[in-house]
Amino acid sequence: MSKSKGGCTSCNDITGASTKDLLNQDLAKQVRTAYDRIEDRGVSACLFGSGGTCCRICNMGPCQIIDGVEQMIGICGATAATVVARNFARIVAAGTAAHTDHAREMVMGFIETAKGKTPHEIKDVEKLHAMAETFGIEIEGRDKNEIALELGEKALAEFGQQQGTLTMLKRAPKKQQEIWKAKGVEPRGIDREVVETMHRTHMGVDQEYKNIMKQAARCSLADGWGASMLSTELTDIMFGTPVPRRALIDLGVLKEDQVNVTVHGHEPLLAESLCMAAEDPEILALAKKVGAKGINLAGVCCTGNEILMRRGIPVAGSFIQQEMVLATGAVEAMVVDVQCVMQSVAQVVKGKHTDIITTNYRAKMPDAIHMQFEEDDPLGSAKAILTHAINNFKKRGDYYIPKDNKLDVVVGFSHETINYMLGGRFRKSYRPLNDNIINGRIKGLGALVGCEHYKYSDDVHFKIAVELLKNNVLVLATGCAAQALGRMGLMRPEAAAEYCGESLAEVCETVGMPPVLHVGSCVDNSRLLIALTAMVKEGGLGEDISELPACGTAPLWMSEKAVAIGQYFVTSGAHVIFQNLPVTGSKEMNEFITNGMKEEYGACWDYEEDPIKLAQKMIKAIDGKREALGINK
Ligand code: XCC
Ligand code: SF4
Structure with a gap:
């Protein structure tokens, strides 16, 4: 984009009204943004990097590998599959590390709060008690701060734990737990899995791509069912579990x-x-x-x-x-x-x-x-x-606020809220949601999560969501994807009538909820794990997450955290589609990620650049699950 050519509108990738409006103002024209830098760089992305076949983990390299070309393997002999798997596992480790360090801070803040040393307090006692039960902590006759302190200390110990398995794995459906055990991917301690992944991907250690990917699976579970889940739950206990509320965005x-x-x-x-x-x-x-x-x-x-x-x-x-x-x-x-x-x-x-x-x-x-x-x-x-x-x-000098650009949203859909809204006030169960899926009013669940970036048009999330809604797939969103959908008006209850298929619109209107539910930040993807698990436990939709008519995507992923999230969903049995992944440089790795993982965990990755086709792939995956459950009438 070149602003001298008449402002940002020359960049047809910007559809956001507020951004367009602002960038067309004189005061914004002097500002260089990522849109400018993309245009100015003048070189396209490196093919080796994009395919995952650039190895720079030792000083004999960097080595660019070409799959199937003998002269183009690494100096050390590393093949394309090894290099791609190593790079992939390192992305997962970095993403997990980010969630982990964030979670550790939250746990430490939680402990200080339990000690009465912060201005915060233990707000959600019901959740505190539920977590205490998971961690085997006595609650009878004990003060909330005393319970919280013990919970905080036990949670903190999960990071440095060296043996055994993480406590919250046992919240998953039984069958999932058995799969993890059989495959040997139960995380032992959160930090340990990150460190071991970094070690195993060091020069000359693990050189069997499936074995590397096994560790990537274990590491990602340490994120989803460990770090991220601890962060979400303890943050909720301390600051309150979200409930639906109106707000503004943009x-x-x-x-x-x-x-x-x-x-x-x-x-x-x-x-x-x-x-x-x-x-x-x-x-x-x-x-x-x-x-x-x-x-x-x-x-x-x-x-x-x-x-x-x-x-x-x-x-x-x-x-x-x-x-x-x-x-x-x-x-x-x-x-x-x-x-x-x-x-x-x-x-x-x-x-x-x-x-x-x-x-x-x-x-x-x-x-x-x-x-x-x-x-x-x-x-x-x-x-x-x-x-x-x-x-x-x-x-403050010259300024410009695109005042007309603020959208009403209804947010706050923690899994407890979803339970309450779709499950009924008194029953507190996911049964009515399951029933709506079984009777076909809701075809299934689509999770739209993750980041945004500048390489694709900024309405990718919107296009995917609309296609899903039209086909009666209820959308759950987190992260910047959620904000993008909010900005485009999909978090207003009225959007149900505008965008949903008839039966989904009916459900949303009866409940009074928007068709896209904001579930929270990226660590809050752990709420989705809990929600999916609750649906399995409720019955009627199979025995583990891999049988549920649900599919996830982080189309505009930017951060390594998004790959860690995708990997823990796949390892937990949920099908995940991104717009691209840096694995295409190895046929074997590509095949393993998009197919082989299914045999191991019941789900695999897929990718698709075109947003509408991506949504259709999600719908097809959901229909496939419905077919297998015998409910695809
Ligand atoms: Fe970052 Fe979390 Fe991605 Fe947004 S969605 S770009 S990770 S802020 Ni989490
Ligand atoms: Fe090259 Fe092997 Fe060193 Fe990687 S580890 S940079 S492939 S020599």
């Missing part, structure tokens, strides 16, 4: 007359503290003093999802909008912690009054300000950050 949520502070990253400990501090009378008085009517907190990426789900705080933008949020010139500070923060954000704000504030010692950035988030004084840190932002308010 750039238009920024406010002219308030101090705009956007929270970008992943760990809700900081964001929750900022939410509390933003209501503090002292902070509000400071804001008034500089002429602002208040503090407008708005989320970006998954931190945005966390506070949107639990507090109804608006989301200003998703991953691909992080630069746009700043290009408005209306943001006093963007507070970031870890993951998915583009280094370019610090450049976008050059010449503007906006500060990028890094807050985690793990993640610093040139040209940003660092204000460490002190875990033993979260409120103090949050107030210091907000005070800094308030002081910027008067310096």
Whole structure:
């Protein structure tokens, strides 16, 4: 895209109205965004990298491998299958590590909360008790903080555990557990699986692609049923399990007359503290003093999802909008912690009054300000950050807020909520959902998760979702995919009548829910594991996840975390389709991922570039499951 050629509209990949509107303003034309950088690079992506056959794990290389060409194997003799499997496993390990480090922070914050050392409290006692039961913790006659402390310590031990198996694996359907046991992929400890994956993919260790993929499976389970699930559950206990609420999404949520502070990253400990501090009378008085009517907190990426789900705080933008949020010139500070923060954000704000504030010692950035988030004084840190932002308010120069671009959404569909809404208030069971699937009113479930990026058009999620809804597939969404769907209007209850097939529309209208359910952030994909398990346990739809009429996709995956998520879904029996995967450079690996894994775990990966065809593949997979269950009338 070249803005000199008349603004962003020359890039036909942008369909988002707010982004288009903003990039066509004079003040945004000086800003260089990822759209520009893609255009300016002038070189296409490396074919070896795209196919997974570039190996640079030792200094005899880097070696580019061509499958089937003898002179083009690695200097060490590594074949295409080995190199592709190693690279794939390393992606899974990196994604798992990201979720793990996030989860560890949450568990540590949880322990401090149980000790009464944070401004937070144990909110969801019912969930606390359920988790205590899973971990074999006595609840009778004990104070909630005492139970929470024991739970926190046991959860923390799961990270460093060296032997045995992770506790929450036993929440999975029996048959799934048996498969994992038989295949030898039960994770022993969360950190151990990441370390072992890195070791086994070091030069000259594991050189049998199926064996490497077995470890990739084990590592991913340590993410889904370990790190991510711990994070979701303990965060819910501490900050409240999401319930349905109305909120707003898109750039238009920024406010002219308030101090705009956007929270970008992943760990809700900081964001929750900022939410509390933003209501503090002292902070509000400071804001008034500089002429602002208040503090407008708005989320970006998954931190945005966390506070949107639990507090109804608006989301200003998703991953691909992080630069746009700043290009408005209306943001006093963007507070970031870890993951998915583009280094370019610090450049976008050059010449503007906006500060990028890094807050985690793990993640610093040139040209940003660092204000460490002190875990033993979260409120103090949050107030210091907000005070800094308030002081910027008067310096705000030219700005443009695409005011008309904000969409109503109904969010907050934790698996408990889905249970409650589709299962009936008193029964608290998934039976009515299962019944609706069995009688065909709902064809099945489609999970639309993961990131966004700039290589494809930004309406890919929308196109897939609409195709699914038309065919009566209920859509569950997380991550930036959820935000994209919200922005396009699919999280309004009224969207059911506009986009769904007749029978799905009827179900949504009866319940009063939107046809796309926002389930949360990326760690909250673990909610989907629990929901799928609950459906299996309810009966009528087979004995394990692989029999359910459900299919997942993270079409615009960008982050390594998305591959870890996809891998744990496949290893848990759910069919997963991406737009592409870096495995095409090896015939054997390609075959194994898209077919062979099915024999091992009951599900496999697939990929498809075209969004409509991708959706149709999902529908076909769901129909296949219905056929096998004998319910495809
Ligand atoms: Fe990052 Fe989580 Fe992907 Fe969005 S969806 S781009 S991982 S923020 Ni999680
Ligand atoms: Fe090349 Fe083998 Fe070293 Fe990889 S491990 S860079 S294939 S020599």
